[in-house]
Amino acid sequence: MNRILKYISILSLPIFILLIFFLALERENQYTTKNLVGKKIQDFELKSLNQENFINQESLIGNNYTLINFWASWCAPCREENSALIKIKNQLGLKILGINFKDKKNHAKNFLKDYGNPYYTIGIDKDGTTSVNFGVFGIPESILIDKNFIILKKFIGPIEEEDFMEIKNIINK
């Protein structure tokens, strides 16, 4: 009995340390989007860029799929991304809701004049707090949702060719 106890006490420490290492390795140590995929987007209400009306979930009713894109005129990757968004709009016919993030209204309007407007409607998130409801931590970011407002995919960084193909595959399923 004494011997068994001795072995147990000697072995328990390395087992415990290994277990801790194993659990620590399993733990997520960076931001992932897996928490959001499959969840419904939270209710939101934003002033539109032209200040004429408010944009909320009702603005998305009728779209089979919607791409919500977070952008700003001061964001260099957003300029790169703009042509890809225009391609998505023209070739896939996907409705893109733009959320202008912490930007100045006239700068945003100039950006759209210079680079083209891929959005069917644009909301302003002046202080960035609404974007937190979408799990945004930097821009550009995009969220593809279905007609039930369920998040299908979140794109961190500018939309690129492979993302275009992925969106195409999802909406053509």
Added chain:
Amino acid sequence: MKNFLLQLFFLLFVNNALLCMEKNDQELKIFKNLRCLICQGQSVADSNSDFAQTIKLVVKDKLKDGKSENEIYDFLVSKYGEWIVYKPQMNKTNFILWASPYLILISGLILFFYLMRKRHK
């Protein structure tokens, strides 16, 4: 009368200052437990990045709305995952990490008393 008004003013002033300090302490405590996701090893409290500033605003708004500290953590974890909090809340995956110090202490005490009893015999 003048003295009374002066004392009342002073009392209100101190009371307001204390309330303000308490509120700031709670905000700071929450900011310190939140990781700035775009910074290198900095908390939201330490960072002045765009992300940290937005999160600070969200926390302040939630506190104003009467949300508790845990409700704020739950909300942010639901959006950004467990990685956003420095001190994760207990759940089934990390239960063993939370419970192990107590389990080790209890088993150590059992072993200690067992050996002591045996030595006396």
